[in-house]
Amino acid sequence: MSLPTSASNAPMNMRVTAIRYAADDINVYEIRRPDNAALPHAEPGAHIDVHMPSGLMRQYSLVTADGDERAYLIGIKRDRASRGGSRFMHEQLRVGQMLEIGGPRNNFPLCETASHTVLIAGGIGITPIWCMAQRLMRLNRSFELHYACRERREAAFLDTFSALPQAHLHFDCENDGRVLDISSVVGNAPDGSHFYCCGPQGMLAGYEAATASIDEERVHIEYFAPRAVAACDGGYVVQLHRTGQQFEVPPGKTILQVLREGGVAAPYSCEEGICGACQVDVIEGTPDHRDSVLTERERASGETMMICCSGVLGERVVIDF
Numbered sequence: 001m002s003l004p005t006s007a008s009n010a011p012m013n014m015r016v017t018a019i020r021y022a023a024d025d026i027n028v029y030e031i032r033r034p035d036n037a038a039l040p041h042a043e044p045g046a047h048i049d050v051h052m053p054s055g056l057m058r059q060y061s062l063v064t065a066d067g068d069e070r071a072y073l074i075g076i077k078r079d080r081a082s083r084g085g086s087r088f089m090h091e092q093l094r095v096g097q098m099l100e101i102g103g104p105r106n107n108f109p110l111c112e113t114a115s116h117t118v119l120i121a122g123g124i125g126i127t128p129i130w131c132m133a134q135r136l137m138r139l140n141r142s143f144e145l146h147y148a149c150r151e152r153r154e155a156a157f158l159d160t161f162s163a164l165p166q167a168h169l170h171f172d173c174e175n176d177g178r179v180l181d182i183s184s185v186v187g188n189a190p191d192g193s194h195f196y197c198c199g200p201q202g203m204l205a206g207y208e209a210a211t212a213s214i215d216e217e218r219v220h221i222e223y224f225a226p227r228a229v230a231a232c233d234g235g236y237v238v239q240l241h242r243t244g245q246q247f248e249v250p251p252g253k254t255i256l257q258v259l260r261e262g263g264v265a266a267p268y269s270c271e272e273g274i275c276g277a278c279q280v281d282v283i284e285g286t287p288d289h290r291d292s293v294l295t296e297r298e299r300a301s302g303e304t305m306m307i308c309c310s311g312v313l314g315e316r317v318v319i320d321f
Contacts, residue, residue: 015034017095031071032072036070039072043110045106048105059275063130115193119133120148125203230272237317239316239319272309278306280321291309
């Protein structure tokens with residue numbers, strides 16, 4: 001996965017202008033500025049932060065980056081175990097209501113010059129993947145799309161994909177309960193292909209195993225849930241390189257929590273290591289990486305870290321902040 005691209009983090013007040021049914025428990029929401037002015041440009045793979053009235057913040061991938069420059073489209077699946085995010089969007093949000101959003105940010109950028117691209121999606125993971133497919137079609141690039149769901153009724157944009165030559169649909173219930181064979185998809189791809197995957201944890205684990213021997217520069221993945229528990233061992237000092245301020249991080253707290261409590265306006269969003277908003281450069285020290293954004297090569301370099309979830313291996317770290 002590449003490093004996050006730059007984005008404006010200034011919040012924007014938006015109006016919900018349309019809500020469309022996409023599949024069972026999946027709606028697509030269209031949001032615009034009240035004055036219908038143009039929005040910050042977003043590339044395929046980008047997501048926005050949505051601030052709920054309850055104070056919750058959730059990240060949702062954009063469905064299209066080549067459509068109306070005055071509208072963002074986000075696809076949201078209603079999670080039966082929702083803590084208030086998707087439940088609010090599905091049960092309480094109505095056309096005409098206002099929402100505050102941040103972004104867009106992109107931790108899942110598309111390489112548009114690849115000789116061939118393999119897109120793999122499961123369930124609601126289709127949102128950034130479909131965005132990529134639209135861009136590749138626009139550029140007339142070679143690609144294939146593999147979309148897996150348990151049942152047809154759970155597949156978003158099904159009519160569109162059924163008519164798309166590059167799309168391959170897989171439904172577990174129509175294959176004796178067998179899941180998509182990602183190893184075969186990867187193994188049959190042309191040499192030099194770039195691979196992208198977004199979906200449930202089981203699919204992502206299978207994808208990582210299938211692509212383990214491929215150069216990580218050609219393997220791209222996006223998580224909806226954290227890969228690891230946040231590092232809360234504490235017992236080290238964080239120094240801010242630009243101001244010289246030092247903060248002791250006690251057991252039970254993250255670097256981000258300590259900085260915020262100390263009055264430092266550190267950037268953050270998801271607080272789970274999946275959005276990249278809190279990324280900082282490391283001047284000195286060794287991070288204990290717990291995020292779902294950096295590649296293994298980026299982790300090994302020790303040059304950057306996510307302060308919402310990652311800790312420190314040692315007694316001190318100096319960050320460029």
